[in-house]
Each structure stands twice: as C-alpha cells, then as structure tokens.
Amino acid sequence: MPEEKLGVAVIGLHMGQAHFLAAIEHPNAELVALCDTDEGLLDARAAEYNVPVATTDWRDLLDRPDIDIASICTPDHFHREMTCAFLDAGKHVIVEKPMARTVEECEEMIAAARRNDRKLMVAQVCRFYSFFEDAKRWSEDGTLGEVYYVETSYLHNYEEIGGVGNWRFDPEKRHPLVGGGCHAIDLARWICGDAEEVHAYGNHYNIPQQQWEDLITINVKFKSGAVGRILNSSGCQRPYNIDLQVWGTKGTLVGDNTQDYALLSLREVNRHIWLRLPKPPMAKAVASELAHFIDCVLHDRQPLIDGVDGAKTVALAWAAIESMRTGQPVKCRNDF
Numbered sequence: 001m002p003e004e005k006l007g008v009a010v011i012g013l014h015m016g017q018a019h020f021l022a023a024i025e026h027p028n029a030e031l032v033a034l035c036d037t038d039e040g041l042l043d044a045r046a047a048e049y050n051v052p053v054a055t056t057d058w059r060d061l062l063d064r065p066d067i068d069i070a071s072i073c074t075p076d077h078f079h080r081e082m083t084c085a086f087l088d089a090g091k092h093v094i095v096e097k098p099m100a101r102t103v104e105e106c107e108e109m110i111a112a113a114r115r116n117d118r119k120l121m122v123a124q125v126c127r128f129y130s131f132f133e134d135a136k137r138w139s140e141d142g143t144l145g146e147v148y149y150v151e152t153s154y155l156h157n158y159e160e161i162g163g164v165g166n167w168r169f170d171p172e173k174r175h176p177l178v179g180g181g182c183h184a185i186d187l188a189r190w191i192c193g194d195a196e197e198v199h200a201y202g203n204h205y206n207i208p209q210q211q212w213e214d215l216i217t218i219n220v221k222f223k224s225g226a227v228g229r230i231l232n233s234s235g236c237q238r239p240y241n242i243d244l245q246v247w248g249t250k251g252t253l254v255g256d257n258t259q260d261y262a263l264l265s266l267r268e269v270n271r272h273i274w275l276r277l278p279k280p281p282m283a284k285a286v287a288s289e290l291a292h293f294i295d296c297v298l299h300d301r302q303p304l305i306d307g308v309d310g311a312k313t314v315a316l317a318w319a320a321i322e323s324m325r326t327g328q329p330v331k332c333r334n335d336f
C-alpha cells in the first residue's frame with residue numbers, strides 16, 4: 001500500500017545538508033522548505049535542489065500546512081526555541097545533537113512535545129552506524145554475556161571548526177562536553193542504560209579560544225551495576241574518532257567509527273586472541289536516522305532517541321561538569 005509523503009523543512013544548511021539530501025532520497029518525504037540566515041547559501045541550495053520554499057526566517061515556516069517535519073540543524077543555542085515553536089505549531093521535530101544546551105532547555109522541549117502530542121527525536125547519529133548497532137545487539141543478545149564495563153570516546157579537535165561566527169567558542173552557546181561529548185555519553189548510555197553517578201576530571205591545554213576544559217574524563221556508575229569511562233577531547237593533537245569498547249562476561253568488543261574493522265574476543269573461541277571483523281563504512285547514517293524518524297511519524301512509533309533520552313544525556317554531561325567543579329561524585333538525573 002503506498003504511504004503518504006511527509007513534508008520536510010530543514011533549518012540550518014551546514015549539518016542540515018545531510019538531512020535535506022536524506023529527505024530528497026526518501027520515498028515518503030517531500031523536501032518542501034529550506035531555511036538559513038545565510039542568503040547566498042540558501043539561494044544556492046534551493047536552486048540546486050529545486051526546493052519550492054526558501055526563507056531566511058524560520059518563523060515563516062511555522063504555519064505552513066505542507067510541512068509535517070521540521071529538521072532543526074542550527075547551532076545548539078537555537079534548538080530549544082525552534083523546537084518548541086515547531087512543536088507548538090503542530091509539527092514533528094528532529095533536532096540535531098545535543099538536544100539543547102541545558103537540562104532546563106531539554107525540559108521545555110519535552111513539555112512541548114507532550115502538550116502537542118508530537119514526535120520529538122534527537123539526532124544522535126552514532127546509533128545509526130552499523131558497528132555501533134552491532135555492539136548494541138551483541139550486548140543484548142548474549143553474544144558478549146553480561147556487560148560490566150563500557151568505554152567511549154569522542155575525540156575531535158575543534159580549533160578550526162568554531163562554526164559560523166565561532167559560536168562553539170562562546171561559553172554561553174556551547175559547553176564542549178554537552179555539544180560534542182554527547183556522542184560518547186549517548187553511546188555509553190545506549191549500551192549500559194541509565195547512569196547513577198559520575199566523577200569527572202578535566203584540564204585545558206590546547207584551545208585557548210575555548211573557555212572550558214578541552215579534555216574531560218568521566219567515571220560512570222550505571223544503575224545496571226556496570227561501570228564505564230567516557231572521554232571527551234575537543235583539543236586533541238590526533239585524528240578524530242568516536243570509539244567504543246564493550247566488556248562482557250563472554251567477550252569484549254573494541255572498535256570505532258573510522259576504521260574498516262573492529263576487534264572481538266570471545267571466551268568460547270579463544271580469549272587470548274582478537275578476531276578481526278570487517279566493518280562497512282559509516283556512510284548513510286543520517287539517511288537511516290531520518291528514515292527511522294519518518295517511520296516513527298507514519299506508524300506512531302517511539303523514536304530511538306526521544307526527548308527523554310536526549311535530556312538524560314545532557315543531564316549526565318552537566319553532572320560531570322558539576323563534578324569537575326566540586327571534585328565530588330554527582331548523581332545523574334533521569335526523571336524526565
């Protein structure tokens with residue numbers, strides 16, 4: 001049975017480019033509108049992809065009946081206001097990670113989704129990379145046994161990628177642990193569930209234009225009994241990657257999002273050796289992410305990363321920031 005097409009608007013056309021290309025390719029999506037305050041970029045993209053509506057003011061899109069989904073890909077400090085406005089206008093919203101800058105902003109977004117009965121998804125794209133999907137499945141189907149330790153890292157030097165107007169270096173607009181570290185936090189939470197408590201340390205050796213710590217290491221105690229370590233560097237003198245280790249009672253898995261292989265050691269095979277697993281490239285993760293959200297809207301399903309999940313990740317980051325400030329372990333909030 002042919003299904004309806006959902007009208008999609010994409011706001012913010014840097015990261016948003018991957019979102020609008022995914023919308024163009026999806027059989028149940030119609031790319032209706034593009035929005036960016038950079039008029040030259042907006043006009044070029046609208047002409048190139050023949051998009052009917054192009055505006056520099058996102059508010060122009062709120063009342064359009066041909067828009068079902070707003071994809072919000074603007075800098076972090078716009079996420080709350082835009083998400084709440086589109087939800088209040090009756091649209092479903094997929095918002096780029098991090099969900100928002102603070103726990104309070106996340107709470108407002110969750111409330112807007114609830115009062116309007118609309119879908120809200122946070123675009124934590126790692127959950128759509130095949131290696132991370134395998135890690136999740138093998139953590140749950142018994143392959144790795146009981147998971148008792150997880151390690152994740154988000155290592156990315158931001159020196160040359162402050163964003164338009166260098167918003168990433170404005171301490172009011174982004175904390176690097178919330179904005180970038182959310183990738184590693186979300187992965188750890190996805191594998192091990194809700195966190196109970198964190199204890200974090202950080203330092204600042206590399207990026208003078210960033211006013212926060214550029215290296216942060218977090219010890220985490222999960223409610224499941226597992227423990228973990230989350231590492232975030234926004235100033236590292238090394239290549240970018242997001243990596244993951246999952247340690248279980250039957251085996252251990254090690255891999256990242258940039259190599260074409262992962263390592264698996266299984267007790268029942270031989271725990272003294274690593275098995276080298278070939279891994280497909282990570283391309284198409286954003287397309288899978290949008291396809292998942294479209295499926296959730298069409299079939300009234302819960303998004304894999306809903307507002308509550310997005311908020312728990314932001315809350316863990318702020319618990320870690322508080323721990324760095326006080327030198328004490330801090331409880332994580334999960335009641336959203």
Ligand SMILES: NC(=O)c1ccc[n+]([C@@H]2O[C@H](COP(=O)([O-])OP(=O)(O)OC[C@H]3O[C@@H](n4cnc5c(N)ncnc54)[C@H](O)[C@@H]3O)[C@@H](O)[C@H]2O)c1
Nearest residue numbers: 012013014015036037038073074075076096097098163164
């Ligand atoms: N999933 C990922 O791996 C990933 C990667 C990069 C960025 N992101 C997220 O995407 C978001 C945007 O990041 P970016 O790298 O594209 O930033 P950027 O600064 O490079 O680009 C932001 C774009 O938004 C536009 N913009 C700014 N304010 C606007 C407004 N009020 N209305 C309309 N357009 C506006 C700018 O003109 C620019 O084109 C951030 O939240 C970031 O965390 C996610």
